[in-house]
Amino acid sequence: MSAPAVKPEKASYSLSAGYLRAFVTLLVLAHHSFLAYCSFTPAPPASLIAQPRWWEAFPVADTAHWPGFDLIVGFNDIFFMSLMFFLSGLFVWKSLTRKGAGQFASDRWGRLGVPFFAAVAIVSPLAYSATYAQINAHASIGGFVRAWLSLGEWPSGPAWFVWMLLAFDWIAAGMLRIWPQWGERLGRIASQADGRPGAFFWRVAGVCTVAYVPLAVVAGPGSWTGWNPWVFQSSRPLLYFVWFMAGAAVGAWGLERGLLASEGKLARRWWLWGLRALAAWAAATVVALMALSAHSLAHLWAAVGGAAFVLSCAASCFCLLALFTRFVKTRRRMFDSLTANAYGMYLVHYAFVAWLQYLLLRIALPGIAKGLFVFAGVVLLSWAATAALRRIPAVRRTI
Numbered sequence: 568m569s570a571p572a573v574k575p576e577k578a579s580y581s582l583s584a585g586y587l588r589a590f591v592t593l594l595v596l597a598h599h600s601f602l603a604y605c606s607f608t609p610a611p612p613a614s615l616i617a618q619p620r621w622w623e624a625f626p627v628a629d630t631a632h633w634p635g636f637d638l639i640v641g642f643n644d645i646f647f648m649s650l651m652f653f654l655s656g657l658f659v660w661k662s663l664t665r666k667g668a669g670q671f672a673s674d675r676w677g678r679l680g681v682p683f684f685a686a687v688a689i690v691s692p693l694a695y696s697a698t699y700a701q702i703n704a705h706a707s708i709g710g711f712v713r714a715w716l717s718l719g720e721w722p723s724g725p726a727w728f729v730w731m732l733l734a735f736d737w738i739a740a741g742m743l744r745i746w747p748q749w750g751e752r753l754g755r756i757a758s759q760a761d762g763r764p765g766a767f768f769w770r771v772a773g774v775c776t777v778a779y780v781p782l783a784v785v786a787g788p789g790s791w792t793g794w795n796p797w798v799f800q801s802s803r804p805l806l807y808f809v810w811f812m813a814g815a816a817v818g819a820w821g822l823e824r825g826l827l828a829s830e831g832k833l834a835r836r837w838w839l840w841g842l843r844a845l846a847a848w849a850a851a852t853v854v855a856l857m858a859l860s861a862h863s864l865a866h867l868w869a870a871v872g873g874a875a876f877v878l879s880c881a882a883s884c885f886c887l888l889a890l891f892t893r894f895v896k897t898r899r900r901m902f903d904s905l906t907a908n909a910y911g912m913y914l915v916h917y918a919f920v921a922w923l924q925y926l927l928l929r930i931a932l933p934g935i936a937k938g939l940f941v942f943a944g945v946v947l948l949s950w951a952a953t954a955a956l957r958r959i960p961a962v963r964r965t966i
Contacts, residue, residue, distance in 0.1 A: 581657070581822045583829070583895040585906045587887060588654045591647055592909040595725065596916050596949065598643045600942035601636040603629045603924045604934035611702050615695075615714045623722045626698045626917075627924035633934035642848060645876060646883035648728065648803075649810040653884060655732050656814025657822065659739050660750035668740040675740075679733040682965060686726040686914045687796045694724055697921035701928065723796035724917045730797055731804070735811045753812065754819030760826035764833040764885070767826065771813050772881040778805035780873035784866050788873065806877070810884070827892050837889035844879075844886035851879035904954070911953030911966040912946075919948045 602608060602625055609621040611628045622628075663671050692715060699714055700706040723730075742749050760767035779802060786792070786801035793799050817826045826833055833840070854875040858868035923941045932940075957963040 720795035753816035
């Protein structure tokens with residue numbers, strides 16, 4: 568029997584995917600808000616040039632901790648950026664076929680490249696100036712500028728996601744010139760998700776295993792590399808590209824008849840995917856703890872841990888896709904606003920995170936209270952700042 572054809576998709580927007588993208592953005596804000604209060608948060612550095620530069624991931628370190636944040640941060644780290652790349656890929660094929668490779672690449676530069684450099688030039692120094700203020704009793708603007716310029720690099724913070732997404736978009740545009748039917752071919756693969764989402768799950772997880780495990784074994788699961796500000800997690804670029812292309816495949820097949828169909832098999836069995844996600848995360852956690860305590864066969868444990876990581880990542884992604892596809896049916900004004908401002912909130916939030924954490928350093932509160940206060944403040948301030956910036960026509964067209 569011949570493969571089904573990929574027909575043009577009528578829907579230009581998926582409410583469930585849009586709201587899920589906004590939700591994942593909130594997970595990113597929560598992740599960064601809680602990092603200062605985890606039990607594994609390193610102590611503040613002696614200076615910005617001291618090695619290792621953990622402050623790039625932990626701009627402010629508080630002595631108040633709450634173990635619950637360890638679980639939240641660990642769970643988030645497994646899947647949320649993979650899901651973000653998946654959601655970003657959903658409309659790639661539709662845009663490519665409508666605009667052509669050249670126009671698509673140009674538009675993505677305006678949408679991603681310009682905001683990336685703006686975030687790197689403005690938001691990152693603002694955020695890391697809080698680090699400098701924590702470790703210098705007599706901090707000054709001039710002192711921070713001198714310390715920042717002495718680094719020999721320019722940390723980008725969470726903006727790394729934006730440049731990597733731009734790179735993936737440009738790769739997709741280049742593929743269109745070399746292989747004009749690539750979206751149709753991937754769409755046919757995604758068509759199996761209509762009645763068999765489990766089969767599509769295993770296909771995605773299998774490719775992700777090949778893409779992730781060798782790099783995790785060689786480079787280690789937590790190392791970063793790159794040429795600042797173009798940095799990335801050494802073990803994950805291929806993993807993220809697979810999720811991006813999986814999103815492109817689902818979008819090419821159609822948002823209303825495939826994996827994201829509101830009455831599809833994935834949505835109907837949301838509860839089953841929830842159980843699978845919990846079981847996979849528990850297994851990945853156990854394997855990670857066993858790997859940390861192992862004194863031999865390091866590469867074998869790294870491979871087993873990598874495979875468990877990939878399965879947990881895929882199960883959590885499919886679980887959230889199922890939940891939002893099943894239960895998001897009608898628009899809500901607040902969530903529409905959050906969705907419209909989510910990209911801007913991602914770009915600006917890091918400065919609010921670092922300075923709110925800094926302001927709470929000398930306040931005697933439990934770690935859980937500080938973390939939740941920072942998260943609430945970051946959401947409100949990022950949301951308000953983005954809404955204000957989007958009143959500027961040029962900014963609104965971009966973010």
